[in-house]
Amino acid sequence: MASFDFSNPVKFYFGAGKLKLLGGIAGQYGHKALLVASDSAKPTGQLALVQQYLDAAGISYAVYDKFMQNPLSTLVHEGAQFARTENCDVVIGLGGGSAMDMAKGIAFCAVNEGSIWDYVFGRKTGTGALPMILIPTTAGTGSESNRTAVFTNPDTNDKKGLVNPLIYPKAAIIDPELMLTLPKRVIAGPGADVLFHALESYISKNANPFSEMLSLKAIELISRYLPRVYADVTDIDAWEQVTLASSLAGMAIDCAGTSLPHALQHPMGGLLNVVHAEGIAAMYVPFMEYTWPAAPEKFAVIAKTMGVDTQGMSLETAAASSVAVVRDFLAGVNMMPTLTELGVKEEHFDWLINNVLTTMKVVLANNPRVPDADTIREIYQRCL
Amino acid sequence: MASFDFSNPVKFYFGAGKLKLLGGIAGQYGHKALLVASDSAKPTGQLALVQQYLDAAGISYAVYDKFMQNPLSTLVHEGAQFARTENCDVVIGLGGGSAMDMAKGIAFCAVNEGSIWDYVFGRKTGTGALPMILIPTTAGTGSESNRTAVFTNPDTNDKKGLVNPLIYPKAAIIDPELMLTLPKRVIAGPGADVLFHALESYISKNANPFSEMLSLKAIELISRYLPRVYADVTDIDAWEQVTLASSLAGMAIDCAGTSLPHALQHPMGGLLNVVHAEGIAAMYVPFMEYTWPAAPEKFAVIAKTMGVDTQGMSLETAAASSVAVVRDFLAGVNMMPTLTELGVKEEHFDWLINNVLTTMKVVLANNPRVPDADTIREIYQRCL
Numbered sequence: 169m170a171s172f173d174f175s176n177p178v179k180f181y182f183g184a185g186k187l188k189l190l191g192g193i194a195g196q197y198g199h200k201a202l203l204v205a206s207d208s209a210k211p212t213g214q215l216a217l218v219q220q221y222l223d224a225a226g227i228s229y230a231v232y233d234k235f236m237q238n239p240l241s242t243l244v245h246e247g248a249q250f251a252r253t254e255n256c257d258v259v260i261g262l263g264g265g266s267a268m269d270m271a272k273g274i275a276f277c278a279v280n281e282g283s284i285w286d287y288v289f290g291r292k293t294g295t296g297a298l299p300m301i302l303i304p305t306t307a308g309t310g311s312e313s314n315r316t317a318v319f320t321n322p323d324t325n326d327k328k329g330l331v332n333p334l335i336y337p338k339a340a341i342i343d344p345e346l347m348l349t350l351p352k353r354v355i356a357g358p359g360a361d362v363l364f365h366a367l368e369s370y371i372s373k374n375a376n377p378f379s380e381m382l383s384l385k386a387i388e389l390i391s392r393y394l395p396r397v398y399a400d401v402t403d404i405d406a407w408e409q410v411t412l413a414s415s416l417a418g419m420a421i422d423c424a425g426t427s428l429p430h431a432l433q434h435p436m437g438g439l440l441n442v443v444h445a446e447g448i449a450a451m452y453v454p455f456m457e458y459t460w461p462a463a464p465e466k467f468a469v470i471a472k473t474m475g476v477d478t479q480g481m482s483l484e485t486a487a488a489s490s491v492a493v494v495r496d497f498l499a500g501v502n503m504m505p506t507l508t509e510l511g512v513k514e515e516h517f518d519w520l521i522n523n524v525l526t527t528m529k530v531v532l533a534n535n536p537r538v539p540d541a542d543t544i545r546e547i548y549q550r551c552l
Numbered sequence: 553m554a555s556f557d558f559s560n561p562v563k564f565y566f567g568a569g570k571l572k573l574l575g576g577i578a579g580q581y582g583h584k585a586l587l588v589a590s591d592s593a594k595p596t597g598q599l600a601l602v603q604q605y606l607d608a609a610g611i612s613y614a615v616y617d618k619f620m621q622n623p624l625s626t627l628v629h630e631g632a633q634f635a636r637t638e639n640c641d642v643v644i645g646l647g648g649g650s651a652m653d654m655a656k657g658i659a660f661c662a663v664n665e666g667s668i669w670d671y672v673f674g675r676k677t678g679t680g681a682l683p684m685i686l687i688p689t690t691a692g693t694g695s696e697s698n699r700t701a702v703f704t705n706p707d708t709n710d711k712k713g714l715v716n717p718l719i720y721p722k723a724a725i726i727d728p729e730l731m732l733t734l735p736k737r738v739i740a741g742p743g744a745d746v747l748f749h750a751l752e753s754y755i756s757k758n759a760n761p762f763s764e765m766l767s768l769k770a771i772e773l774i775s776r777y778l779p780r781v782y783a784d785v786t787d788i789d790a791w792e793q794v795t796l797a798s799s800l801a802g803m804a805i806d807c808a809g810t811s812l813p814h815a816l817q818h819p820m821g822g823l824l825n826v827v828h829a830e831g832i833a834a835m836y837v838p839f840m841e842y843t844w845p846a847a848p849e850k851f852a853v854i855a856k857t858m859g860v861d862t863q864g865m866s867l868e869t870a871a872a873s874s875v876a877v878v879r880d881f882l883a884g885v886n887m888m889p890t891l892t893e894l895g896v897k898e899e900h901f902d903w904l905i906n907n908v909l910t911t912m913k914v915v916l917a918n919n920p921r922v923p924d925a926d927t928i929r930e931i932y933q934r935c936l
Contacts, residue, residue, distance in 0.1 A: 171565075171566055171567015171570055172566050173563065173566065174563075174566070175561070175563040175564060176560070179558075181555075181557050182555055182557065182558070182760075182762075183556060186555055376566075377796055378566075378796075381765060381769045382765075385765045409761075412761055416762075
């Protein structure tokens, strides 16, 4: 066991109906909220519900809902200006990972001057942020659990995370009742991402005993309960477990990071606006086949945690069996896209590989086996 | 899954040699430290080491080392006065549970007026506390992980915990190198207490999926590694796991509380100054035999986590097997005292039972099966 540090200052509120507490929670941190809401929060009635709870608590608010699948840094800066103009003193993020990351970026840029990219690339550190309350409406990114927010720079197509303790949310309200109308594709993609976060943090070279505990619990819960909510979106008991898994995996990546698949996918998000989880899913089997020989003990535990009876298997057989069980899991929620289907072509490879090797170095280095440019090309090629 | 909240704002520094970071950490929170140190911190050289690290960082300090096995509230008040007189702005606790709880009490009372018992019994809530850094030198109480500190009132013999979010330490430095000279009795007692915290929080009616994860990880680690450090106090790899287990169990009780054994033991600590872990150990087997039929699923998981091959067993057989494996664990570290050996006599029962039913009601109610006065008497009787 290497030495390690752990802290996570987020106050988590888990459970059906917890959204009701929003007014009281928001009142602890401010008087006027910037409400950063996803597109879907309107038709589902969730935005109206949030407004109702804020009204009841006497918290005023301004709404900002300009963003997209991969949040643009330009809109973060615009939102921060809006927050300042409106004199907001607390930020509420309502939506999936994009809305929550946008909320984090705005809360950060409302306090810190200049371009967010100076902070993303570590040229500046920042002095504070508006307090944030995050409310996930997908399960998901786990953004509510950690100090990361990922943005796309429309000038360079870089897609990269701001990782800064100043953007830990003060509170996260994880209410499974918000999941009961999700379309299948938005169950499957974010749900698969929970597995990706949990698995990649577990095998990361930065993993520690605490993060491994979080990762394995998330793997256990998501592999067991995602198929249930995919089959029946109204299964609230299963949603409780899936949403918990999402937050646990979000905590785990906060400790240990992600690894190869995230490194290979981010450039696609930046260049081609590929949906995060779909881009990763397209590469998962080749990633696992490439990586497990470098960490067979860990992949054997993953297989066992996902329900493979590994007793009596050799270590190698057990480790290799993790590939099949993950493939079955992804196939079960119809998450087996090819890169071609997602718009990635061979002509993009040079740009993508160069971007991986410059922008995603740290994430790449987390993988137990680190590919060079030729190997990355081979992996992309296999996934077309 | 019932809904639940989770937060733990402590910044944890785990690992061999982490004590070296003390100066830098303390400097984040204050300029002059009150150094609350256990008796044993002098002969082991740990106090001198801490002073050296503070000197090197330019942090001045005053030392307070007046306390005993069960920290007295009178000494907490005296220490708080001392902290004010010395103008200390940060408190460092160095020692076992008693020193850390004393540090927490002093940090709290240095800011909040009046008797600590008003806060223990919830008549007042408090407004703040001096920032605390806790450094356990036993593994142990897990006090470094949570917002509880237990005190004894010499006027009433009440022994009861202050449970208040204001006394979460800012930082906890968990350095296994501090354990390498512990005498066997101080390995066994606190080590057994880790199991007690983990097991009781796991079966507690207040347990939630997050706390259960922490509890089970602690059970797994302590049952596997305590025998190793008991056999060889210099086994640093095993100490890493034991100290981690201690902090995990401390987090788990912060979520879920303890249960029947702690309820039955606290009055003995208050009245007869019985060593915490020894008093609990004396009652553990009867407690488990009494309790498992009310939660057989949980006790079966405990047995499995402690290494029993429960496959093929009936639920009842698996659950009952947890009693034997815990008894073996305690016997293995020579922690099988009787209450008689600890100075408890039948003549004390009336006072003890009355104290359990008045002072320890909340902890008692956490148990899956809640005994009345007659049943408590029977349990005490069996343990003489």
